[in-house]
Amino acid sequence: MVDLEDKALRLPATVVSQMRSGMAGVAEQTIAAVISQVPSYHDPFQGRMGRNIEMAVTVALDGFLDLAARQEGIDAGDQIEAVMEAAYELGRGEARSGRTMDALAQAYRVGARTSWRGMSAAAVESGLDATTIARLAELVFTFIDELSDASVSGHADELATSGRLRQQLRDRLAIRLLDGSPETELVAAAERADWEPPELLTAVIVADSRVRPLRGLLDARTLHLPEDAAGLTLEPGTSVLLVPGGADRDRRALGRLLAEADAVVGPARPWVGARSSYERARRAHELGLTGDTDTHLADLVVQADPDARADLRARVLAPLADLSPASRDKLTATLRAWLLHHGRREEVAQALFVHPQTVRYRMNQLRDLYGDGLTDPQLVRDATIALA
Known part of the structure; x- marks a missing residue:
């Protein structure tokens, strides 16, 4: 940042008084030029944002004259800080309004040209020499650059802050969604998070x-x-x-x-x-x-309830409980293949890699053990699920 205090001109009080008397007109011209030449600001100037910008222009011009008139030994730090803080808040306001810095940067350029025309006319009328007027011009544009930089910082800080807040609100919304919160709460949380469902x-x-x-x-x-x-x-x-x-x-x-x-x-x-x-x-x-x-x-x-499936499997295979482990495993595999292939012996044999006659033999064993159960739709359903 440029040290604006080093560039103070210490203009005579009479000259400053003459220039200040015309500041209201300069402010009006500056605002009119911004409205005319920066289309993005036509509507905002009709509301609260317009009043804020008008105030910022007035504060900036007054602050500039205070800086230009600063006398030896007088600290202008508080004056500069107040003006820069206003520019910073202006940038934050732009971010909150959802606008980029493009319009505000253009407004600063338009404002610098317009205000300089008004101030330079007053300076000439007051009899300032060419060298001082040149230094005044340098101070004007340096001052505007610093205001613009302050607004850029405010815009960036507001975006960072609002972005973090928005993300926090969206994180909370996501947690509510997975908690199964009531719909009314979810709708309200989505609105707070600026999240379109x-x-x-x-x-x-x-x-x-x-x-x-x-x-x-x-x-x-x-x-x-x-x-x-x-x-x-x-x-x-x-x-x-x-x-x-x-x-x-x-x-x-x-x-x-x-x-x-x-x-x-x-x-x-x-x-x-x-x-x-x-x-x-x-x-x-x-x-x-x-x-x-x-x-x-x-x-x-x-697999929704492993314990329930294990109990169902045990009940379905209960008729095989007294067999040897090897026999029980063979008949279990045969019953499963028989169910999945709808009793088509050739396909069951292919699935088990055995001869169809072996399938017939094993199925006779299963019918002896289950009796009429193999034709019971409920047992067929339970066995299909248990052995799937």
Whole structure:
């Protein structure tokens, strides 16, 4: 930053008084020029932002004259700090309004030209010599540059602060989604986080190392939770992504993106019901499954309650309990193949790598042990699930 105090001119009080008397007109001309030449500011000047900018122009011009008139031994630090703080806040206001610094930078350029025309006319009328007027011009444009720099800093700081706050709010929203919070709470949390809800969300469990490259390819509304986020019970080094979209075309595109990522993709669900997508993906991940969970539905159903499945298996195979382990294993494998191949002896034999006559012999044994049970639809259903 340039030391503005070193560039102070110490203009005579009479000259400063004459220039200050015309500052109201200079301020009006500057504001009119900005409205006319910077289209982005036409509407903002109709509201609160316009009043703030008008105040900033007045403060800047007064501050400039205070600086130009500073006498030997008088500290202008507080004056400069106040003006720079106003410029800094102006930059923050632009960021909060969702505008870039482009319009404000253009306004500074327009303002510098316009205000200099007014001040230079007053300086000439007051009888200042050419050298002093040249130094005054240098001070004007240096002063404007410093104001612009202060506004840039304010704009950047506000974006950083608001960005962090927005991210925190979105992280909390993601946790609420996976907690299964009520819809009214989710809607309110989405509004606070400035997050536009999609129709559908799909939960994806993926290694942390793959998150950064994927985020750049996914919808900007994608939410991210690391494994140490509240409520998650994933293994270290994994994350959950809640990805907008879920129609067939979206799902195919997502599958292509995740083809090399060993990710687990839950089903698409309405965004307020994203928890069910996460729960299915988490269950598949625990079972060591990867890819689209829609292709693992049978495995997920069969493995949903391991203890229940073990009890069902024990009940189904109870007629074989008194056999030797070797006989029990052969007949169990035969019963499973018979169920899966709907009793087609040739196919059962091929699956077991035995002769069809051996299948016939074993099935006779099973009919002796189960009796009419092998024709009971309930037993067939239970056995199919237990031995799947």
